Amino acid sequence: MSEHEHNHAHNHEHGEDCGHDHSQDEEIVVAFSDEEGNEKEMVLVQTFDVGEDVYALLLERNNPEADGFILRLEEEDGETVLVNIEEEEEWAKVEAAYNELVAAQGEEE
Numbered sequence: 001m002s003e004h005e006h007n008h009a010h011n012h013e014h015g016e017d018c019g020h021d022h023s024q025d026e027e028i029v030v031a032f033s034d035e036e037g038n039e040k041e042m043v044l045v046q047t048f049d050v051g052e053d054v055y056a057l058l059l060e061r062n063n064p065e066a067d068g069f070i071l072r073l074e075e076e077d078g079e080t081v082l083v084n085i086e087e088e089e090e091w092a093k094v095e096a097a098y099n100e101l102v103a104a105q106g107e108e109e
Contacts, residue, residue: 029061030082032069042069050097056082057098070094 028044042058045068049055059068071082072090085091 030058047073048097048101050094055085055094055098058082070098 030042030044031039032042033039041061043061043064044056045059046057047054048057054073055070056073057068057070060066070085072085072094074081074083085094
């Protein structure tokens with residue numbers, strides 16, 4: 001993951017009232033628009049904790065080999081919202097935690 005990917009996503013509300021069944025078997029898909037206005041469908045593939053915050057890894061639905069996004073999950077008015085990581089210090093912590101997670105998963109295989 002590159003250092004600057006975290007700046008390209010947009011906030012998206014995805015809460016309890018979104019009409020989705022949030023069972024683990026269901027694919028959670030979020031639509032994002034890039035700088036040129038092209039819409040991409042992203043799939044939430046994993047969440048992980050860093051300190052007291054929870055982050056989500058999203059990969060492009062039709063191109064899972066492309067770079068993904070990591071966004072912070074926050075609760076707003078009873079709904080879960082995906083939020084950009086703006087601060088470099090926060091991004092450094094999240095990136096380090098994600099790299100540790102990937103390394104640990106590699107050891108399990």
